[in-house]
Amino acid sequence: MAEDLINSFMTGPDENGRFGDFGGRFVSETLMPLILALEEEYERAKTDESFWAEMDDLWKHYVGRPSPLYFAERLTEYLGGAKVYLKRDELNHTGAHKINNVLGQILLARRMGKTRIIAETGAGQHGVATATVCARFGLKCVVYMGAHDVERQAPNVFRMKLLGAEVIPVTSGRGTLKDAMNDALRDWVTNVHDTFYCIGTVAGPHPYPAMVRDFQSIIGKEVREQIMEREGRLPDTIIAAIGGGSNAMGLFYPFLDDKDVRIIGVEAGGKGVDEKMQHCASLTGGRPGVLHGNRTYLLQDGDGQILEGYSISAGLDYPGIGPEHAWLHEIGRAEYVAITDVEALAAFQLCCQQEGIIPALEPSHALAHVVKIAPTLPADHLIVMNMCGRGDKDIFTVAKALNVDLTA
Amino acid sequence: MTRIDDTFARLRAEGRKAFVSYIMAGDPDLATSLEVMKGLPGAGVDIIELGMPFTDPMADGPTIQLAGQRALEGGQTLEKTLDMVREFRKDDATTPIVMMGYYNPIYSRGVSRFLDEAKQAGIDGLIIVDLPPEEDEELCIPAQAAGINFIRLATPTTDAKRLPKVLQNTSGFVYYVSITGITGAAAAQAADVAPEVARIKGATDLPVIVGFGITTPESAQAIAGVADGCVVGSAIVKLIGEGHAPAEVLARVSELAEGAHRA
Numbered sequence: 001m002a003e004d005l006i007n008s009f010m011t012g013p014d015e016n017g018r019f020g021d022f023g024g025r026f027v028s029e030t031l032m033p034l035i036l037a038l039e040e041e042y043e044r045a046k047t048d049e050s051f052w053a054e055m056d057d058l059w060k061h062y063v064g065r066p067s068p069l070y071f072a073e074r075l076t077e078y079l080g081g082a083k084v085y086l087k088r089d090e091l092n093h094t095g096a097h098k099i100n101n102v103l104g105q106i107l108l109a110r111r112m113g114k115t116r117i118i119a120e121t122g123a124g125q126h127g128v129a130t131a132t133v134c135a136r137f138g139l140k141c142v143v144y145m146g147a148h149d150v151e152r153q154a155p156n157v158f159r160m161k162l163l164g165a166e167v168i169p170v171t172s173g174r175g176t177l178k179d180a181m182n183d184a185l186r187d188w189v190t191n192v193h194d195t196f197y198c199i200g201t202v203a204g205p206h207p208y209p210a211m212v213r214d215f216q217s218i219i220g221k222e223v224r225e226q227i228m229e230r231e232g233r234l235p236d237t238i239i240a241a242i243g244g245g246s247n248a249m250g251l252f253y254p255f256l257d258d259k260d261v262r263i264i265g266v267e268a269g270g271k272g273v274d275e276k277m278q279h280c281a282s283l284t285g286g287r288p289g290v291l292h293g294n295r296t297y298l299l300q301d302g303d304g305q306i307l308e309g310y311s312i313s314a315g316l317d318y319p320g321i322g323p324e325h326a327w328l329h330e331i332g333r334a335e336y337v338a339i340t341d342v343e344a345l346a347a348f349q350l351c352c353q354q355e356g357i358i359p360a361l362e363p364s365h366a367l368a369h370v371v372k373i374a375p376t377l378p379a380d381h382l383i384v385m386n387m388c389g390r391g392d393k394d395i396f397t398v399a400k401a402l403n404v405d406l407t408a
Numbered sequence: 409m410t411r412i413d414d415t416f417a418r419l420r421a422e423g424r425k426a427f428v429s430y431i432m433a434g435d436p437d438l439a440t441s442l443e444v445m446k447g448l449p450g451a452g453v454d455i456i457e458l459g460m461p462f463t464d465p466m467a468d469g470p471t472i473q474l475a476g477q478r479a480l481e482g483g484q485t486l487e488k489t490l491d492m493v494r495e496f497r498k499d500d501a502t503t504p505i506v507m508m509g510y511y512n513p514i515y516s517r518g519v520s521r522f523l524d525e526a527k528q529a530g531i532d533g534l535i536i537v538d539l540p541p542e543e544d545e546e547l548c549i550p551a552q553a554a555g556i557n558f559i560r561l562a563t564p565t566t567d568a569k570r571l572p573k574v575l576q577n578t579s580g581f582v583y584y585v586s587i588t589g590i591t592g593a594a595a596a597q598a599a600d601v602a603p604e605v606a607r608i609k610g611a612t613d614l615p616v617i618v619g620f621g622i623t624t625p626e627s628a629q630a631i632a633g634v635a636d637g638c639v640v641g642s643a644i645v646k647l648i649g650e651g652h653a654p655a656e657v658l659a660r661v662s663e664l665a666e667g668a669h670r671a
Contacts, residue, residue, distance in 0.1 A: 016542065026511060026538040028467045030563040030588055033570060172473055178464060185466045190589040192565055290512045290538065291464060303485045304516025306463040 009256035009333055012324065017206020017294075020330060022323035025205045027293045030189045035293075039207040041112050046214070051107065058103050059218065062136070063093045065100075067219075069226035069384070074354045082377035084370055085235070086387040087223055089247065090360065096389035097219060097247040098129035098200060104215035106133045109196035116140045116191065119198045120184040122149055122177035122243070123314035123362075124156025125389060126200030131165035141165040144184045147175040149314055156393055174308055177318050181292055201244025202322030205293030209322050216250025223384055224254055231382060237262040237373070240386040241366040242336070243280065243316035245325045247388035252334060262335070265325060266366045268311035269338030280309035281338040282321040283329045296323040312341040312397060313361035315389070343368040345401055348391065360389030361397065410532045411504040412557050412580040415454055416615045416636070426581075426637025427452055427628070427668035428617055429661055430508065432459035432475035433492055434484025435648055441479075442492050444648065447658040449503045452665025457535070457639065460489055460509030467537045469592035471642040474649055486513045486522075490529045497530035506533035506559060506580075511547065519547055523554040533557035533580045541573045548577050561585050562608055571611050581615040582608055584635065589620070592642030596621035602634035625667025632671035640664050 012019040025035060045051040059065040068088045076084045089097040109117060117139050121127030127143040134141035143160055147169040150157050160167050173179035181204075188197045202209045202216070220238075227235050238255055240248035242265045255261045270279035279285055282297040289298040291306055299307040299319035309319045328334040339347075344361060347368035351359045359367060366385050374383060391398070399406050419426055429448055435441050448456050461476035461484050468476070493505055507526065514522045514536070526534075534551055541548075541560070548558040557580030565588060566574050575582065584605060586596035596618065605616050618631050619639030632638040643664070647657045 025540060025542045027540060028537050028563075029540050029561045029574065030467075030565050030585065032540045032542065033565045033567065172470065173463065173477075182464050182466050186469075186590045189467060190593065192588045290510075290515055292466070293538070295515075298512075300512070300516065302516075303487075304462075304513035305480060306512070 010253065012327065013206060013210050019324045019327035022296050022326040023206055023209055023294050025293060026290045026295065027205045028189060030192065034188070034192060035205050035207070037112070038108070041108055042207050042211050045108055045111060054107060055104060059100070063099055063103070064091060065218065066222045066226070067091050069223060069230065071230070072355050075351070078354050079371060079374040081375040081379065082381035082383045083379065084374055085227065085382065085384045087219060087251065087384060089219060089386060089388050090390035094125070094129045094132050095392065096125045096129070096360065097216060097250065098126045099132065100218055100250065101200070101212045101215040101246060102126070102129040102133045102198060104211070105196070105198045106137060106139065109139070109198070110137065112196065114194060114196035116142070116195045117198050118142045118144065118184050118187050118195055119200060120144045120177065120180040121200065122146070122180070122317055123393060124149070124153040124160065125315060125393070127165070127167070128156055128159050128163070130198050131160040131163035134165065135163045142187065143167050144170050144180040144187070146177055146180050147171045149177065152397070153314060153393065176308060178306065201246040202249045202324060203244045203292060203294060203296065203320055209294065209324055212246050213249040213253055213324060216246050217253045219247065219250035219386060220252065220254035223251065227382065227384060234258055234261055235382040235384040237264060237381065237383045239264045239266060239366050239370055239383060241266045241316065241362045241388065242321060242325060243268065243318050243362065244320070245322035247386050249322060249324060251386045256333060263333065264369065265334055265336045266369045267336060267338045268313055268316035268365055269340040270310045272340055273338045277307055278310040279338065280311045280316050280318060282319060283325065283336040284338045288326070291320055294323045296320050296326040297329070312344065312401060313365065315360070315362045316365065337369055339365040339368040345398065347371050348398060357387065358391035359387055360391045361394045362389055363387045410555065410557050410580065411502060412455065412532050415504050416581065419454065425632040425668055425671045426454045426615065426617060427632070427665040428455040428457055428619070428637060428639040429453045429644055430457040430459060430639060430641030431648065432461060432472065432479050432645060433489040434461060434479035434482055435475040435645065436478045437482045438484065438488055438492065440654060442495060443654045444657055445492065445496055446499065447654060448661060449500060451658045451661040452669060453503070453661060454637070455504045455506060457506045457508045457641070458489065458493065460486060460507055460513060462510040462513060465510060467590055469590040469642060471592045471646050471649065475645045478649070486517055490525055493529040493531055504532040505530065506535055507531055508535040509537070511536050511538050514547065519550055523551055523556060527554050527556060531556060533559050535559045535561065535583060537561070541576060544577050552577065552579060559583055564588050564604065571608065575612045578614060581617050581636070582612060583639070584608060584616055584618045585620045586618050586631070587621050591620055594621050595623065596627065596631055598630040598634050601631055605635045625663045628664050628667035629671045632668040638668050
């Protein structure tokens with residue numbers, strides 16, 4: 001790690017939206033003025049106390065923040081090693097961390113006078129969060145969702161519709177999350193005047209990766225305070241699951257300069273990270289490329305064509321990763337590992353049984369890594385894992401994977 | 409001077425507008441698209457835009473998206489697209505070829521390697537949709553240094569403040585995108601386009617070519633009439649997608665070219 005060369009890991013991105021070589025603004029000319037206007041407005045809002053006062057109020061009374069930092073006593077005992085804490089972001093309104101960011105972007109959209117909000121969604125969590133906040137503020141909401149995901153996430157599609165959103169099934173490309181993002185960008189290029197694109201993760205052109213990270217950083221800031229209160233010191237290891245990487249960036253960012261805090265991101269290993277490429281582990285099994293407005297690690301073939309990822313978790317099913325993660329990976333400040341479907345499913349069940357918490361499949365990946373390392377660590381080692389979503393949405397997928405017929 | 413500069417000098421001398429046509433390399437297969445490409449100059453095409461297929465064409469409408477998918481399913485690669493150009497150049501040393509697409513396949517190949525190969529193959533210009541002026545160091549500056557024009561898109565959202573930045577490192581011509589939206593979407597109106605072209609020409613000596621939303625000989629004539637020429641893409645690609653034989657496709661290209669040349 002180039003510690004002696006860098007005073008802080010928290011100063012990025014630079015004025016060009018780069019984290020090292022990653023990030024940037026790789027968008028068509030039609031969108032450039034829009035993302036520059038967004039950057040300008042975000043820079044203004046960042047230092048505007050009234051903006052943050054409104055955020056804090058909504059976080060507290062609408063979302064239910066701060067979310068608890070919970071000592072997983074039985075799990076700790078079961079694993080017989082490190083002390084495991086769970087950051088309970090699954091208790092947020094709408095059941096995941098996604099709403100932390102959506103609130104920030106919708107408040108920005110309102111400041112900019114935009115009346116129509118578009119979003120992409122994979123599992124539907126970001127779509128539900130966006131539809132929710134749009135309903136709260138009386139804004140028109142259009143959600144792009146891969147046709148395949150519309151089918152397998154029917155409850156979330158219905159939720160979005162109840163909340164007044166229009167859900168557009170995406171059939172372009174292969175009809176997955178990345179294609180939903182393509183179609184959302186096509187919508188934005190067409191409706192430049194009234195539309196705000198609410199991106200759900202720390203990816204896309206600058207300023208999205210930094211902006212979404214800043215909104216999600218509430219997670220890590222709360223963890224710092226809560227662990228100091230509980231343990232009187234910082235954690236030794238922090239762990240989060242990564243698709244695009246927004247819950248992880250939110251947890252990691254406030255700890256980047258605490259060099260004694262080990263940071264681990266967990267990618268979706270699907271059926272295994274090998275040449276068959278049936279996974280979504282962009283850092284472990286991909287290489288740098290340019291997609292959706294930024295340079296980052298991507299799953300791609302030898303000719304630079306983007307590959308479809310695969311994971312049991314629709315929320316991790318994306319062939320890229322936020323550029324700041326790519327940078328943290330290259331400089332070695334964070335470690336990135338992959339967990340397979342099978343390992344995540346086992347952790348999912350363990351969490352249900354040991355803690356009475358049904359986790360989403362996304363954080364089940366992070367938990368599976370906790371299960372791997374906690375037994376090897378001493379009892380005074382503190383692990384904080386981000387429980388970024390609840391598993392209600394996943395019960396059908398899990399039942400299928402466990403060969404249980406819910407209709408019988 | 410590239411073939412593009414030569415072509416515009418000749419057209420200016422003849423008092424003619426440029427007709428630019430777009431096809432997707434490898435759509436629906438390499439042999440067919442090469443046959444169409446070879447026929448384009450004879451059908452009246454002054455500059456050929458050759459699309460490089462990409463899995464995630466964010467700025468393209470369904471017609472060109474599907475063309476890219478057909479090409480990729482047919483096994484098209486950047487190497488084969490370069491081969492197409494090499495093959496074309498065996499019989500045609502003068503018609504300018506502009507490669508159009510997205511950055512990742514080029515980045516993946518390596519910028520300097522790609523530029524060497526592109527120059528040697530006989531490529532004259534590049535239009536890379538997802539490289540705005542903010543990312544000029546990536547490919548635009550190296551391409552100019554290699555003697556390949558980097559043609560920039562200007563759009564209705566490119567305001568007066570931004571226009572100089574867009575024009576700064578542009579060469580060959582300026583491609584004015586006549587609508588906010590994706591390729592093949594709304595119909596471009598000459599009355600809307602004229603003041604925009606005038607605005608751009610007020611800021612550059614480069615030719616201004618208008619594209620997006622031109623589908624008929626009449627609209628080609630109308631739009632070319634208020635600019636230095638026009639581009640037709642989706643309307644031609646659609647015929648290829650419908651399975652029309654190269655001769656039929658080229659017959660329609662001739663009609664469109666005649667429309668533009670009447671302007």
